[in-house]
Amino acid sequence: MKTTILGHPRIGEKRELKKAIESYWKENIEETTLLKIASDIKKKNWLHQKEIGIDIIPSNDFSLYDQVLDMSLTLNCIPKRFRELKNKVSFIDLYFAMARGFQKDNFDIVALEMTKWFDTNYHYLVPEFEKAQKFELNSCKIVSEYREALKEGIKTKPVLIGPLTYLLIGKEKENGFHRIDLIDRLLPVYIKLIEELQNEGVTNIQFDEPYLSLNLTDKERACYLETYTILRAKFPKLTFVLANYFGDLNDNLNLTLSLPIDVLHVDLVRGLDELDSILIHQKKEQILSLGIVDGRNIWKNNFNASIEIINKVIAVKGDNIWISSSCSLLHSPYDLENEREGSIPEEVTQWLAFTKQKLQEIVLLKKTAQNNLQASDIKEIEANKLAFINKNNSTLIHNKKVKHRINVLTQADSLRKSIFVERQIKQKAALQLPLFPTTTIGSFPQTKEVRSLRLKYRKHQLSEEKYNSFLEKEITSAIQFQENIGLDVLVHGEFERNDMVEYFGERLAGFTFSSFGWVQSYGTRCVKPPILFGDVSRENSMTVKWTEYAQSLSKKHVKGMLTGPVTILQWSFVRDDQPRAETCNQIALAIRDEVADLEKAGIKIIQIDEPAIREGLPLRKSNWAAYLKWAVNAFKISASVVKDETQIHTHMCYSEFNDIIANIAAMDADVITIETSRSEMELLDVFVDFKYPNEIGPGVYDIHSPRVPNVNEIENLLMKATNLLPQENIWVNPDCGLKTRDWPETIAALENLVASAKLMRESLSATV
Structure with missing residues (x-):
């Protein structure tokens, strides 16, 4: 049994990254200073997870602006309008130009389109594809971040946007083709990237494929199976982690269970109803990663309910499980302990968990499942139970007048x-x-x-x-x-x-x-x-x-x-x-x-x-x-x-x-x-x-x-x-x-x- 997360917040505990980037844009700091601040945030995140007890720590979950934009630059997927700029400015300025547009030195270039990351309030930069799109491995941030963590004594799990999700969240910029048709050109570049990671000593690679929570065509399903079959054949010794989140797998469940992967991550906050079916049909040797701690909200995990679920899985999978966040903790604040005294009412505070607390919850759930609790752990579990009792009985939550007003609403009120x-x-x-x-x-x-x-x-x-x-x-x-x-x-x-x-x-x-x-x-x-x-x-x-x-x-x-x-x-x-x-x-x-x-x-x-x-x-x-x-x-x-x-x-x-x-x-x-x-x-x-x-x-x-x-x-x-x-x-x-x-x-x-x-x-x- 291992603990992991899918990703960590990256803006810094006090928004250090935001402030540094905006200072760089205003030419108040040099690129080297910006990159040093970014490096310090990454190291702090990794060491913090290690200290709390997370077993498998992700890398490449960090970004200066957007993880999808990072992947586009890694794959050299640069729209035509930016290509001349590529030879005129630094790599980092090209990166920010794609995100924000560029109006300088006789250039007037519109930024990449931006839209919501699935059903979250996070926005990503939409990849743009041409019919004759070419991909090649560009400056490889993914490898360099793995090396950075290794210097801190941490062997990480690099996180990649899965090749199918990357294509499907993009956009065709001309007629006559569908972006999924580009997989034959994209896949060799992914293979080259994975080869580089393998040569660095990487053993676990996480492929984020949240698109599996959406409706897929038969062609797209076939493409998933073919793509991961090819990757498995190329890299038989690597541990492939396929992470789905933000929803259940529904009619893609059988497809996902048939993919030749080593670890399947499922979002049990939003897809718990599928757990029984997964336990029946998942291959015995395949690890099941349980996304049981909510990565998108700030409420405490209900330990009683979670342990019941974990024990149910142990009865089928034994120790062949990981305990994880439901999705990346990108969507969660850093640390509840940073809150000023009195900023949140004490009664409400007892119900909350930010990223640091969620990491602790993940570790505590593992200890509980393994019956390996210390006295302080038992105290924390008791506090968790008491918080839920208080929440259920709180007079702070319920207002009879509001509930009455809802009950008497009629259709006429909305016309x-x-x-x-x-x-x-x-x-x-x-x-x-x-x-x-x-x-x-x-x-x-x-x-x-x-x-x-x-x-x-x-x-x-x-x-x-x-x-x-x-x-x-x-x-x-x-x-x-x-x-x-x-x-x-x-x-x-x-x-x-x-x-x-x-x-x-x-x-x-x-x-x-x-x-x-x-x-x-x-x-x-x-x-x-x-x-x-x-x-x-x-x-x-x-x-x-x-x-x-x-x-x-x-x-x-x-x-x-x-x-x-x-x-x-x-x-x-x-x-x-x-x-x-x-x-x-x-x-x-x-x-x-x-x-x-x-x-x-x-x-x-x-x-x-x-x-x-x-x-x-x-x-x-x-x-x-x-x-x-x-x-x-x-x-x-x-x-x-x-x-x-x-x-x-x-x-x-x-x-x-x-x-x-x-x-x-x-x-x-x-x-x-x-x-x-x-x-x-x-x-x-x-x-x-x-x-x-x-x-x-x-x-x-x-x-x-x-x-x-x-x-x-x-x-x-x-x-x-x-x-x-x-x-x-x-x-x-x-x-x-x-x-x-x-x-x-x-x-x-x-x-x-x-x-x-x-x-x-x-x-x-x-x-x-």
């Missing part, structure tokens, strides 16, 4: 008063906006001063009077800026908000917050998800004060900015003691109350952001209908309290809508804004094919890149949009909020955005 075509006529008359109305998604740059003063206020080092005076100054400046450049619908800038979910969670009952519970969303973007532990309710208004203040400064319309119920749910660490649908409806009612108060305050446009609708989809299509029914209905509950004249917007970013477009339409938002810039309006096709009836703001520039789009570029994108959509239904906006950008690039980009919209109006009026 607008009129259909969209009738509302649109009323809204155009009430709002008096021009053709191609311009707006932003909500936030403006969070400068160092904004963040510093907000922190001082939170620490009670700045009076409320002085802080409010500062916010008034920032909002006034933002409104004046927007009016000066000619934006049509304004926003207050969200300077008072730390994060689009955290801000609301802090104002809702049922949530609590960590001080250092950071997890990586993408690249250097880290978030501190709220901890949603109990019934949710809103006691007071959350956004009205500053929205109303901003509206008082302008005759133009100022949008009320809210985060939607599904996104608050998805981007929180969610309670696991009731159905997610019920929790989501509780949040929806709280947002509904806020929408009603904004309308009463005279706000005529209200945006309810739902970027997480798509990512919340279950991996299996057979489970989609049930999820979409309650998710769409929750949004409608939050939005349907307003009059017809009040315009409801929603925002979704980095999503593929093809399979759920009917459900997006069923949300019945008056305006939807989406990301289309990186795909050059490609994502609009599905809205056109569906004949999406409502208004759309196709994001015309990528805010996740520092490059500034020029007027012609934006105008060309808008021309593409007018060829696809009725011009009276098109809005002009960036593809996401601007909080992570700097002011100079924001000003330049928005000036170009407004200029492009004006040119479009002039161009179209001239043709009438």
